[in-house]
Amino acid sequence: MKLKKLSLRTRIFLAMIMLVxxxxxxxxxxxxxxxxxxxxxYHNENLENKERNIQTHLKRVLNGRQNTWEVKTENIPIIxxxxxxxxxxxxxxxxxxxxxxxxxxxxxxxxxxRQEAESCLKAEILNAISNTAEHMYMDVHKENGEIFxxxxxxxxxxxxKAIAILNLPYLTKDDFLTNEILxxxxxxxxxxxxxxxxxxxxxxxxxKYITKSLQTISEKINATRLERRNERIDIDDTSEEISTLxxxxxxxxxxxxxxxxxxxxxxxxxxxxxxxxxxxxxxxNPLTPMRLTVQNFQRKFNPEDEKINExxxxxxxxxxxxxxxxxxxxxxxxxxxKMPAQQNETLNVVKIVKLALDIFTExxxxxxxEDEEIIAKFDRTQLIRVITNLVKNGIQAIPEDxxxxxxxxxxxxxxxxxxxxxxxxxGISEDNLDKVFEPKFTTKSSGMGLGLAMVKxxxxxxxxxxxxxSEKQLGTTFKVIFPKE
Numbered sequence: 418m419k420l421k422k423l424s425l426r427t428r429i430f431l432a433m434i435m436l437v438x439x440x441x442x443x444x445x446x447x448x449x450x451x452x453x454x455x456x457x458x459y460h461n462e463n464l465e466n467k468e469r470n471i472q473t474h475l476k477r478v479l480n481g482r483q484n485t486w487e488v489k490t491e492n493i494p495i496i497x498x499x500x501x502x503x504x505x506x507x508x509x510x511x512x513x514x515x516x517x518x519x520x521x522x523x524x525x526x527x528x529x530x531r532q533e534a535e536s537c538l539k540a541e542i543l544n545a546i547s548n549t550a551e552h553m554y555m556d557v558h559k560e561n562g563e564i565f566x567x568x569x570x571x572x573x574x575x576x577x578k579a580i581a582i583l584n585l586p587y588l589t590k591d592d593f594l595t596n597e598i599l600x601x602x603x604x605x606x607x608x609x610x611x612x613x614x615x616x617x618x619x620x621x622x623x624x625k626y627i628t629k630s631l632q633t634i635s636e637k638i639n640a641t642r643l644e645r646r647n648e649r650i651d652i653d654d655t656s657e658e659i660s661t662l663x664x665x666x667x668x669x670x671x672x673x674x675x676x677x678x679x680x681x682x683x684x685x686x687x688x689x690x691x692x693x694x695x696x697x698x699x700x701x702n703p704l705t706p707m708r709l710t711v712q713n714f715q716r717k718f719n720p721e722d723e724k725i726n727e728x729x730x731x732x733x734x735x736x737x738x739x740x741x742x743x744x745x746x747x748x749x750x751x752x753x754x755k756m757p758a759q760q761n762e763t764l765n766v767v768k769i770v771k772l773a774l775d776i777f778t779e780x781x782x783x784x785x786x787e788d789e790e791i792i793a794k795f796d797r798t799q800l801i802r803v804i805t806n807l808v809k810n811g812i813q814a815i816p817e818d819x820x821x822x823x824x825x826x827x828x829x830x831x832x833x834x835x836x837x838x839x840x841x842x843x844g845i846s847e848d849n850l851d852k853v854f855e856p857k858f859t860t861k862s863s864g865m866g867l868g869l870a871m872v873k874x875x876x877x878x879x880x881x882x883x884x885x886x887s888e889k890q891l892g893t894t895f896k897v898i899f900p901k902e
Contacts, residue, residue: 430617432620437616441608445602445605448601449598464555468570470508471504471583475504475583479575488574488580493514497523513526514583515581517580519540519542520537542569546571568583569583570582710736767786770784773800774804784825785825785826793901794902795879803875807895810868811842814840815842819842832901833898842892843889844889853869880899881897883898
């Protein structure tokens, strides 16, 4: 999962937990590093102390009364033949003495003279001892799985002359310190678990507190709509950043409301302008033949004409026909202007659709229903108007040179009723597809052009939707969906 897809609350929560985890890991790493440093310092200091004490003890033996041998390199094995074991036992440390060329003279380790009689110190050890100011060399090596830290230094006589090389192999056992560090890490683990649980609680409360205001703002923004009045946000006890965001949102709501009012006013004015133009155009259409008829009657009127009564009837029928056309235009606008009242009758949609189709005698109109009975709440009259307007629109869209075909289908889901009306007409161009539901007149030779706008008005009043899909020269399909309840 990508971090950017996580919510802010989750990010804050994870950040707190990660901070505690990293802090615990860092403390543990520092503790282990400090343990290693302390262990090395402890062993170095301990080995140096033992080396000084053993040097002192060896010099006492060399200069003691019991020593009757001359103090020189060749006599070292004889002088310390018995004493080296006592000294090693007292100081609890193995002692090896080498001559100045690196050959083994004597050792407190039993049998080492026989096993390593020919062994010599490495040249790098001899060079390190002789070339350093302290005349001392420290070596760390592993033997039988255990780490030994050995020191090499000169054994001096009373004249401070080097007579041998003292080697002290020191086993660096860290059992005590290791137990200490394990106990410390165990305590750190307990403390980490406690702090982790505490951090989870604090992170949960803190993230909830921080994101509470943001969630409120998010809900308000998601509920913001241009077509209605939006509520301002009123949140107390917020941070400076959240307060700035709230102020910006409230300013946006005020500007949006003002823009919506202006837009609605502009749209209404534009709609009425278009409608007024079309009304004037439609009224002029019947007025022109009426004017010509009256003028023609006036010019040719002859009371002596034998056919004057027939001509008068003909002129009267023409005028009445144009008057009926104007009346139809007025009725169309009146019907469009009326908002459909919600009757919410419980009815069988399939039965009502069949009833609406009975007025059409064309045999190319086909009706299919998923079930014989689909129950929904809708106004009977308005449902008939929806079907008849869509079917009439389909009939008018089919060219005369094409075999017409119109299909009406009714189906249902658990919550919705679905009706489709399809035709094989000329189709609708992409440029006009978004305009088919606008309340404006059509360019067809017949009809007011308000049918689809009226259908959309009815469907949306019942919280439904109507969509259109079309292919040029292939046909058009209108799909109506409205809830059962």
